[in-house]
Amino acid sequence: MAAQQTVDNKYVYDFAEGNKDLKDLLGGKGANLAEMTNLGLPVPPGFTITTEACKAYLATGREPDGLAEQIEAHLESLERGMARKLGDPEDPLLVSVRSGAKFSMPGMMETVLNVGLNDRSVVGLAAQAGGNERFAWDSYRRLIQMFGKTVCEVPGEEFEHAIDEAKRAKDTHNDLDLDADDLRGLVDTYKKIFAKHTGREFPQEPREQLDLAIRAVFESWNAERAVVYRRQERIPADLGTAVNVVAMVFGNLGPDSGTGVAFTRDPASGAQGIYGDYLANAQGEDVVAGIRNTVPLQELERIDKTSYDELLGYMARLEGHYKDLCDIEFTIERGKLWMLQTRVGKRTAAAAFVIAGQLVDEGLIDLDEALHRVNGAQLAQLMFPRFRLDHEFEPVARGIGASPGAAVGKVVFSSDRAVELAAEGEPVILVRRETNPDDLNGMIASRGILTSRGGKTSHAAVVARGMGKTCVSGADELDVNVPAKKFTVAGQTVNEGDVVSIDGTTGNVYLSEVPVMPSEVVQYFEGNLDPERTDDQLVRAVHRIMTHADGTRRLLVRTNADTGPDAARARRFGAEGIGLCRTEHMFLGDRRELVERLILAGTDREREDSLAALLPLQRADFIEIFRAMDGLPVTVRLIDPPLHEFLPPLEQLAVNVAVAQERGEDVAKEQALLAAVRRMHEENPMLGLRGVRLGLVIPGLFAMQVRAITEAAVEVVRAGGSACPEIMVPLVGAVQELETVRAEAEKIIAEVVGDSGVEVLIGTMIEVPRAALTAGQIAEAAQFFSFGTNDLTQMAWGFSRDDVEGAFFWRYLELGIFGISPFESIDRDGVGRLVRIAAEEGRAARPGLKLGVCGEHGGDPDSVHFFHEVGLDYVSCSPFRVPVARLEAGRAAVVTSGSDSR
Secondary structure, three states: HHHHHHHOOOOEEEEEOOOOOOOHHHHHHHHHHHEEEEOOOOOOOOEEEOOOHHHHHHHHHOOOOOOHHHHHHHHHHHHHHHHOOOOOOOOOEEEEEEEEEOOOOOOOOOOOEEEEEOHHHHHHHHOOOOOHHHHHHHHHHHHHHHHHHHHHOOOOOHHHHHHHHHHOOOOOOOHHHHOHHHHHHHHHHHHHHHHHOOOOOOOOOOHHHHHHHHHHHHHOOHHHHHHHHHHHHHHOOOEEEEEEEEEEEOOOOOOEEEEEEEEEEEOOOOOEEEEEEEEEOOOOOOOOHHOOOEEOOOHHHOOOOHHHHHHHHHHHHHHHOOOOOOOEEEEEEEOOEEEEEEOOOOOOHHHHHHHHHHHHHHHOOOOHHHHHHHHHHHHHHHOOOOOOOOOOOOOOOOOOEOOOOOEEEEOOOHHHHHHHHHHHOOOOEEEEEEOHHHHHHHHHOOOOOEOOOOOOOOOHHHHHHHHHEEEEOOOOOOOOOOOOEEEEOOOOEEEEEOOOEEEOOOOEOOOOOOOEEEHHHHHHHOOOOOOOOOOOOOHHHHHHHHHHHHHHOOEEEEOOOOOOHHHHHHHHHHOOOEEEEHHHHHHHHHHHHHHHHHHHHHOHHHHHHHHHHHHHHHHHHHHHHHHOOOOEEEEEEEEOOOHHHHOHHHHHHHHHHHHHHHHOOOOOHHHHHHHHHHHOOOHHHHOOOOOOOHHHHHOOOHHHHHHHHHHHHHHHHHHOOOOEEEEEEEEOOOHHHHHHHHHHHHHHHHHHOOOOOOOEEEEEEEOOHHHHHOOOHHHHOOEEEEEEEHHHHHHHHHHOHHHHHHOHHHHHHHOOOOOOOOOOOOOOHHHHHHHHHHHHHHHOOOOOEEEOOOHHHHHOOOHHHHHHHHOOOOOEEEEHHHHHHHHHHHHHHHHOOOOOOO
């Protein structure tokens, strides 16, 4: 029975059994180790425990049946292949235990190196290394430190304090200056720290070390920092992580050994060349942790030309095989090169576009694939401003531009303080010697990250690039004193709360607030930069991919705009019409008094006079907008919010009247206003007298707006222009409401249009769940639907957006009830289903029904893909998000099911 179960539930795979397409099962690291093994690259032998085993363990709290036996079988096979046994006292085999989820989560989960070392095998390891006792004891102290922190939750800072004390005793800042005796003493200290916090001695049985390390990696999938990172990157929580058990190779054997990270192209700019970091006499974690400053990868040519040339050959081979930028980890053990990992590398937004264009030119991918390789979130990052340096701003320090952008903020030295200040609306720059995974919340909260250690492959750099955060790393001129909450540079002291500016492209650090200017990409979209004449490689790449997206997409992209200037800007950004013109915004400012007169009207004549005064103002607004759009469709939403929103708050007005009465002032007008406000007061105005209900209750209100829209269109057309108005009735829940409004509107339209040739469509906004569920009936009276997904989300969930986002959404995100706010990205299962039902039933009743969306989801990349799938005709969003929606609409047309652009 057990044997059958093992066959049916295969939880462990040798590297030679997998390939790069098995990421769901083997995780990204395991799948790529398998791929490199199959390509014949020098990969240390090992095996992968699948994500299915992790999910089973997390679901039950114990290893699934058959897993222990499979691990034992693969371990024995590994031992035979290496001619060594795990932890053997004479000739020990040591292994690393590494996490590896489907999507790269740098530093978020656990790794344990040198598993198998104990008090006896450390002697054998020294002998195996030709009597190199320093190496053996250095490896042993690393195991206790990593095992203690990762597996047994021993505070990492206690180990750090111990090694710092050992270096102080030696009068050095470099751990390489600690000799074998120093490290032997450090091992004793580490073992005491371990025993103090765990209540037991450090485990000496190698197999126990291995089993505990595997479980720790499983459990790290649900560690707080991993959960936060998944939420930030929108990685599903149910994937689990694989575990890779790999025979150790050692970069800390001496000056002829080392470890490094290489990129086949610059992950910051996309430029072709040799990029990466190398650290002699070190293990891999030293590079990404940033605890020692590395040398550029090019230095390896001088240090070890044979390994350097071999590495370049493998890099070219891997990039050609994966057809993308590759991120590679390697170790050199006494002149022998080993490949420890490869993956499609994280890159900045700029690099993503540039590399996609380069790969098309090189014939490795086509334009459809190039479009798949970028996304709207990256494009939005490229539209952020950059520093304006035409003034005398001198950098006080320069580090490595690890993740581009212009970030200005108040200096903070802890993750908690960054989160605290950001919650108060303050822009912050997180300053650290080096970051670690525990800093993730602070990194998310910050505008930028500045470190005095590390390079382009440090934790800070890799995580910042993945999040699109500005980062300058390795600014070693900074003397960062975290406990004192200050850093010093060039004789100046910067305290917490002081403002600095960091440039993630150049690596410059400024001790002042540097002004910013629009990015080149925005200048291109504004029409101020000719992509055919510029030398800017990024602008050319963006233009090329956007042109392909526009030629590929089915969805049209409109904008939400209420003024002529907004409409004109949106057109420059590529908008193909207005999907939402909110007329209530036209009643603010100087016109508020006219609205008050309308609300306070005591007779039909007073109400008609107020509407007559508003008519020419509304008409002028629409003329401006129709001219700006020049024949493109303009969907005008009739007034939607409750009228009392245009009046003073009830409590404030009551106090003002009472105070004025006490003073003996004439308050007749104020009392009339107070009476009107009280009369219109609602406990829940979002579900009260608004939208179509206003048009039915207040005679002439909608009629005035319909007349203003139609007269404006006719005037523009008679002047030689073109206008395409679409009148949208908001908050309809029953077809009878729409039929009543439409009957009145059609009479006015027929009267005004005459022989002008103007055509006016009449439709409705689907924002009430009942409207979605009776869409087949409503479509009989509507020529178009526009989904108001903001209100539809509020009503479907029973949320008041203004109240709940700050009140408890953070907890829902923390608990995993939401992966992301349903107001940010469409809730496909609930709100999305309402949209799908309405689209299908509406089109069934009226085959030519035009369908669009005008809520904020119209500019959200993931939501655009859903609207493409449902069959909508267009999305509408704010002007700035129009290019993002255009790009995502193109991607939606070419992205196939099962593909993923992470």
